Amino acid sequence: MIELVPETCVAAFDPEKIFKRRAPLQVDLGCGDGSFLCELAQKFPEKNFLGIERLRGRVARACRKADKIDNVRVLQAETSSAVRYLLPPESVETFYLLFPDPWPKRRHHRRRIVTPEFLNSIHRALEPDGVLHIATDYLDYFQHIERLVRATPTAPRLRFEIGNPDDVDPFDSRSGQVLPPTKFEKRFRAQGAPI
Numbered sequence: 001m002i003e004l005v006p007e008t009c010v011a012a013f014d015p016e017k018i019f020k021r022r023a024p025l026q027v028d029l030g031c032g033d034g035s036f037l038c039e040l041a042q043k044f045p046e047k048n049f050l051g052i053e054r055l056r057g058r059v060a061r062a063c064r065k066a067d068k069i070d071n072v073r074v075l076q077a078e079t080s081s082a083v084r085y086l087l088p089p090e091s092v093e094t095f096y097l098l099f100p101d102p103w104p105k106r107r108h109h110r111r112r113i114v115t116p117e118f119l120n121s122i123h124r125a126l127e128p129d130g131v132l133h134i135a136t137d138y139l140d141y142f143q144h145i146e147r148l149v150r151a152t153p154t155a156p157r158l159r160f161e162i163g164n165p166d167d168v169d170p171f172d173s174r175s176g177q178v179l180p181p182t183k184f185e186k187r188f189r190a191q192g193a194p195i
């Protein structure tokens with residue numbers, strides 16, 4: 001079973017039960033068609049990978065990609081509530097929020113996923129020393145996220161690092177994992193967008 005259908009939307013699930021083993025958990029928020037998720041899962045078979053995506057068609061595509069990969073599960077859900085309600089405290093080694101919708105129009109900014117509440121939920125779900133990777137091609141959103149992270153009350157536990165925009169093979173400073181480019185990253189780089 002690749003697609004995860006939780007019994008309730010307001011109680012945390014047990015990752016050990018879902019993956020049928022205990023292993024470090026990495027979560028891709030807005031995983032799209034699951035390309036990045038599945039590539040990473042195949043590179044790191046000793047870890048568990050959960051993709052969260054709200055669009056049904058993309059969830060179906062991610063499930064098809066993950067069909068033969070044991071350490072992947074996909075959840076159709078809205079990211080903010082899934083992080084807040086479904087992930088147990090200190091259960092996630094790494095979150096990926098890669099190319100979240102930037103909602104460029106000012107009147108749509110309130111739809112952006114990164115808010116103080118979201119950062120607090122991430123902080124609660126992360127293991128000590130856990131990592132949240134965020135990538136965007138949209139400078140205004142980057143600056144907005146930077147301001148929020150610096151102002152968040154959980155900041156004493158946070159170390160904020162800005163990656164090198166020219167680095168086409170970014171890596172996770174905690175695990176040393178080289179991160180493959182996502183589908184949207186390839187698209188944006190091809191257009192010459194700064195990442």
Ligand SMILES: C[S@@+](CC[C@H](N)C(=O)[O-])C[C@H]1O[C@@H](n2cnc3c(N)ncnc32)[C@H](O)[C@@H]1O
Pocket residue numbers: 029030031032033052053054055058077078079080097098099100101113182183184185
């Ligand atoms: C620009 S795409 C990036 C996809 C992928 N991360 C990549 O880099 O190739 C943004 C993805 O996030 C999903 N998404 C946007 N808002 C979401 C939300 N609130 N909850 C879950 N998924 C969301 C979209 O449906 C879309 O698949």
